[in-house]
Amino acid sequence: MSKIYRFTCIVCPLGCYVEAELEGENLKIQGCKCPRGEEWVRSEIFEPKRVLMSVIKVKNGVYPVVSVKTDRPVPKDRISQIMRFLSNLEISAPVKIGQVIVENVLDTGANIVATKDVEKK
Amino acid sequence: MIYDTVVIGGGPAGLAASIKAREEGLNVLLLDEKDYLGGILPQCIHPGFGLHYFKEDLTGPEFAHRLIEKLEDMGVEKRLTATVLDITVEGDKKKVKYVSPEGLESVATKSIIYASGARERHRFELGIVGDRVAGIFTAGEAQTLMDIYGVMPGKEVVIVGSGDVGLIMARRFALEGARVKAVVELMPYPGGLARNIVQCLQDFSIPLYLSHRVLEIRGRKRVEGVKIAKVDDNLESLPGTEFDMPCDTVIISAGLIPRIKLLKKLGVEMDANTGGPMVDENLETSISGIFVAGNALLINDLVDYVVEQGEIAALSAKKYVEGSLQPSRRIRIRAEGNLRFVVPQYVSGKRDVILYGRVKKPQEGAIFKFREIGEERRYPVVKPSEMFKIKLRVERIPSNIRELTLEVK
Numbered sequence: 438m439s440k441i442y443r444f445t446c447i448v449c450p451l452g453c454y455v456e457a458e459l460e461g462e463n464l465k466i467q468g469c470k471c472p473r474g475e476e477w478v479r480s481e482i483f484e485p486k487r488v489l490m491s492v493i494k495v496k497n498g499v500y501p502v503v504s505v506k507t508d509r510p511v512p513k514d515r516i517s518q519i520m521r522f523l524s525n526l527e528i529s530a531p532v533k534i535g536q537v538i539v540e541n542v543l544d545t546g547a548n549i550v551a552t553k554d555v556e557k558k
Numbered sequence: 559m560i561y562d563t564v565v566i567g568g569g570p571a572g573l574a575a576s577i578k579a580r581e582e583g584l585n586v587l588l589l590d591e592k593d594y595l596g597g598i599l600p601q602c603i604h605p606g607f608g609l610h611y612f613k614e615d616l617t618g619p620e621f622a623h624r625l626i627e628k629l630e631d632m633g634v635e636k637r638l639t640a641t642v643l644d645i646t647v648e649g650d651k652k653k654v655k656y657v658s659p660e661g662l663e664s665v666a667t668k669s670i671i672y673a674s675g676a677r678e679r680h681r682f683e684l685g686i687v688g689d690r691v692a693g694i695f696t697a698g699e700a701q702t703l704m705d706i707y708g709v710m711p712g713k714e715v716v717i718v719g720s721g722d723v724g725l726i727m728a729r730r731f732a733l734e735g736a737r738v739k740a741v742v743e744l745m746p747y748p749g750g751l752a753r754n755i756v757q758c759l760q761d762f763s764i765p766l767y768l769s770h771r772v773l774e775i776r777g778r779k780r781v782e783g784v785k786i787a788k789v790d791d792n793l794e795s796l797p798g799t800e801f802d803m804p805c806d807t808v809i810i811s812a813g814l815i816p817r818i819k820l821l822k823k824l825g826v827e828m829d830a831n832t833g834g835p836m837v838d839e840n841l842e843t844s845i846s847g848i849f850v851a852g853n854a855l856l857i858n859d860l861v862d863y864v865v866e867q868g869e870i871a872a873l874s875a876k877k878y879v880e881g882s883l884q885p886s887r888r889i890r891i892r893a894e895g896n897l898r899f900v901v902p903q904y905v906s907g908k909r910d911v912i913l914y915g916r917v918k919k920p921q922e923g924a925i926f927k928f929r930e931i932g933e934e935r936r937y938p939v940v941k942p943s944e945m946f947k948i949k950l951r952v953e954r955i956p957s958n959i960r961e962l963t964l965e966v967k
Contacts, residue, residue: 447753452939487757490603490617491733492705502708504603504619513761520733534623553600553619 442482446474457482486510490552491523493538498530498555505538507547515545523549530557561587561667563875564654566642566820569597570861571852572673573625574868575875579671580632582876587665588629588636589656595629595638596622597675599861601701604726610862621861645670645820647845669847669875672821673868676814676853681775684718684812688774693781697723697811704730712807716784717741718772721749722859722943724811729758731809738764739805742786744771744793747920751943771795772808781806814857821850831899832856838886838904839911840874841867846885847878856901856914859945863914884908889955894929895965896921898942905962907955913948917941917966929963931956940966 439460446453446469455468457478464482469475480486488510492502511519519542528538532555539549563579565572568590576588594600599607602618609615612624629636640658647653655664678696695703695711697719703709715731717724720743728738741759746769748755759766773785773795788799816834818826827836827844834855835843842849851867858864877883886906893900893915900915917924917940924940927933931954940946948964955962 445752445756447751447756452752487761488605489733490605492603492708494708500706500708502705504600504617504705506603506605506617516733520735524735534620552603552617553623 442478444478444481446477448473448477485513487513487516489516489519489547491520493523493549494527495532495555496527496529497558498532499558500555503528503532503555504552505549506552507542507545508537508550509547511542511545511547515543519543519545530555559666560651561585561665562879563587563669563671563872564589564652564665564667565671565673566654567597567673567675567852567854568592568595568636568638569673569675569852570599570622570625570864571675571854571868571871572597572671573622573629574865575671575673575851575872576634576636577625577628577632578869578872579875580629580634582872584872584876584879586634587667588634589640589642589654590636590638591641593639595626595636598698598701601698601705602726603705604729607861610860611865618861625865642674642820645824645848647824647848650847652847668879669849671868671871671875672818672843672848672850672854673852673871674817674820674854676857677817678814679810679812681718681808681810684772684810686718686772686775686810688785689777691775691777691779691781693777693807694775695807695809697727697809700727700809701730704734710734710736711809712736712781712805714739714805715807715809716772716803716805717809717811719743719749719811719813720755720766720768721811721813722751722754724809725750725754725758727809727811728764729762732762732764736807738762739803740765740767740786742767742770742772744789745769749943773800775808776802781808784808814853816854816857818850818854821848821854824848829899829901829903831893832901834901836903837901839902839906839909840877840883840886841871841902842874842878842883842886844887846883847875849874849878856899858914859943863945863947889959890961892961892963893965894963895967896924896940897964897966900964905950905955907952907957907959909952911950913950913964914945915948915964916945921966925967927965927967928954929965930959930961 562584599618599622607621644655787795849871851871887904
């Protein structure tokens with residue numbers, strides 16, 4: 438049995454409407470106007486990934502939280518696990534921008550990195 | 559003591575302007591009303607900033623950090639928690655009055671770079687009636703609470719407006735465990751970029767109601783629900799289509815308006831289409847020596863453009879202070895057809911100029927035409943959510959012309 442996927446391509450502002458049919462391993466893509474779009478559709482179907490951002494609690498900081506991101510895209514289906522993990526974390530000020538807060542978070546290969554400074558209170 | 563330039567606002571436009579002005583040797587004072595610099599960047603914790611300017615994909619706080627670090631390195635004089643109350647102009651000299659925890663102060667300056675950003679439209683501007691209860695926020699307020707102060711504004715959320723800010727907040731709420739019940743958009747098409755529809759709504763299965771409006775908000779102490787209706791082609795609610803949606807939080811994300819109160823008070827010439835002042839290619843307003851950049855000038859969709867404008871304003875201020883700034887309000891540029899606005903509104907016709915603009919509605923196969931000179935450019939797709947930049951070359955401008963019309967057909 439085949440499965441149909443429908444996308445609005447987000448590679449460029451054109452926003453092509455794409456239909457892709459997956460039959461076993463065989464993927465048929467229709468509606469893409471460029472190869473970059475087809476590459477994107479392929480990754481969206483086989484292993485969609487996103488850069489994740491959130492905030493983490495900071496003890497003794499001038500601000501109560503620090504913004505963080507994953508330093509590379511993580512699989513979409515791991516996002517809610519990572520978010521739950523982050524919500525239970527607390528680190529101590531000072532925090533420096535670029536500081537690795539968690540290495541290889543939940544074995545995804547991505548690090549959690551601070552995206553701003555939070556000084557000590 | 560007289561400053562060469564006072565920069566009002568420490569967001570990306572003001573930071574870029576201060577850095578550039580200092581690099582050019584000007585004596586600069588930067589004022590900001592908040593206790594941190596960066597404007598809205600520190601609360602925009604998602605990636606997507608700086609692809610043009612830094613050639614890197616940065617988050618908002620990272621983008622701000624780079625500018626702030628440079629500003630500190632250059633030793634730009636600044637005052638935080640300083641709210642500007644008034645600007646007065648006496649000939650070539652200007653005075654800026656501000657209040658801070660140290661009290662009321664007035665500084666003299668030769669020029670001003672006005673980079674005060676924008677404010678958000680609120681529920682009453684959208685005509686949403688009902689109870690005045692807790693749980694109603696603008697998108698920016700919610701973003702500040704969540705991403706600067708770590709406070710979760712609510713659990714069951716309805717978002718009004720599908721511009722990029724609204725879509726990004728829908729994702730932020732969903733990521734942090736809230737249930738986003740709907741994004742409600744008045745127009746028949748989404749306000750934000752296609753990539754944000756995919757990454758912010760579809761990733762989290764958040765329903766988007768196009769051609770719908772929130773009529774009223776109901777609740778006793780806290781929001782308990784909203785009433786939604788479908789609208790017709792004239793954006794009027796269709797009787798009989800109303801339905802209730804329970805929620806505890808309403809987020810208003812219905813566009814930004816340039817904050818130009820002090821300029822208005824000075825009598826600066828305004829553009830009803832941008833909501834900001836009319837400027838020439840130096841980003842100078844109708845009062846000489848007052849320049850504008852960033853969202854106070856026009857609502858930008860990329861921070862890269864904002865930084866660019868800050869730098870242009872600083873270079874112009876430098877020339878003004880030196881006495882070498884050429885008056886450039888010679889040719890009036892008008893927007894027609896499917897074109898909401900074009901900035902700058904005046905050009906000198908003596909050098910190449912980059913025009914920024916926004917269309918009124920989405921269109922395929924759009925033709926941009928400078929009517930008086932017959933020059934045409936074609937774009938496969940234009941959308942209101944994406945600002946365009948178009949270069950007007952000096953050799954294309956006849957010397958006797960006083961008005962130039964850019965139309966989109």
